[in-house]
Amino acid sequence: MDNRFINVFLLGLAFMVLFTAFQATGMISQSVLEGVKNETVNGTSFHGSGYISMAILYSFFALTNVFAPAIVSILGPPVSMFFGGSTYFLYVLSFIYPMTWSYYVVSILIGIGAAVLWTAQGVYLANNSDDLTISRNSGIFWALFQVSLLAGNIYVFIALKAQIIDRATRIPLFVVFSIVSAVGLVIFIFIIWRSYVEKHRDTLSRIVEEKKSTLTDVVHTLKVAGRLLKTRNMLLLLVPFAYSGLSNTLFQGVFATCIGHYVKYGDTRKRLIGLHGILIGCGEILGGGLFGFITKPKTSSQRALMVLVGFILQMFYYYSVFVNFPFDAASKETTTKPYFDFSSTTSQIITFTGSFVVGLGDSSLNTQLMNVLATRYKQTTASAFAIFKLVQSLMAAIAFFYAGSLEIQWQTLIVVIFLFFGTLAFFAVLFDETDDALTTPLLTNIIQEDEVDENVGHQTHPSSIA
16 A cells, blocks of 8 residues: 555544544533633632633634744654644643643643644645645545544533533543543654654655755745735635634634523533534535535636535524524523524524534635635745635634623624625635736746845845954
8 A cells, every 4th residue: 555645544543533632622611611610729719711712722823823834844744743733632631620820821832733733734745645646635634634523522422411511520521532632642653653764764655855944935935925915816815714713713612602501401501512513523524525526616606606605504504593592602601582582492403403504614615715725826825825824813813812701693793794705705806817817926026036135145144244
């Protein structure tokens, strides 16, 4: 069997196992910490917030993205992934005996680790692919990664049986999740070992020459990104980029907490957060296959249709949340009546139908967004994706900062506004081919400028020393 295919499979397996613990933890974190606040840890009260923790995480994720390529260059992709994965392990581990200071410190560490982990993942996947296998390998990784949404949330659904997540429930739950995270790290260690063997014994069918990212490369990427931000289409894409960050915060974090807060759903409502995650995962997996592999939209009209489908599905979900949940459900346990006071059974049917629908709609929009970035910005892919990750992370951080203080109808309204204008902006980009002609000369101009700067630097270097 092809060694590079094995490497890609191990990569997907490591992420699947690691994120089985992390994604489920992220969904229930706010509910877990509300239970912790009723306890005493080492003689001091716990004052941490899952919302604030995620805001810190995404803030440092955004900042570290700028320097992550250089870190990956120094450590190498396999070691970088182990380093990044270790911060996920520490984050999950911190829920066993949480302390306010350590919880927020780990939130900073995982923000840094996440940027390194995902940058290394992209490099490692590229190093083990070529033009003929990149689509297949990306699909394999995506499929394995999305399974993590199912596995972790199935365990949450089974394990959480009380209306409050107390110490007796929390400790076994996160001991299991910590063990699962540790297994993910073991797989990363195995990847490091395989990389060492391949490097010294040339077991690959061909030697993959890794391009080392230096500080100069980072500066170059930022220069290109700055130029891209002056183009019409990239400015338009900032709106769907922002929506991506806001929406993931809402349906994976805030709305999951709302389910656990809605007293109407009964004493076992915390476990329903797991069901919410399972159905989002099913929607994401089905949507990834349907909108990415089966339909394979190639023209602008076909892609616009997929975006429109995603828009309709997500609008349906946000409307269902608006009429089905009490407005104060994001911040506290509530018995307040929602806009439409359905029976508990009817309300749950609407809620969990929406969970599947939003996963389906999210995958529809994201597959087309990735498609546009990969095809429209072939010569400047690194810079285009850097802008995407920066805007997405910053907006996610902002959304988590206000998540606990803003009522759900206003949070939903903000996201719907970005969805509406983001979709219009996406259509404008899809049917405008003018920026395609700008990409190549833009890159060429910056390369020429870099060469001039380098020559000037050599000429003036002695004077600066003097």
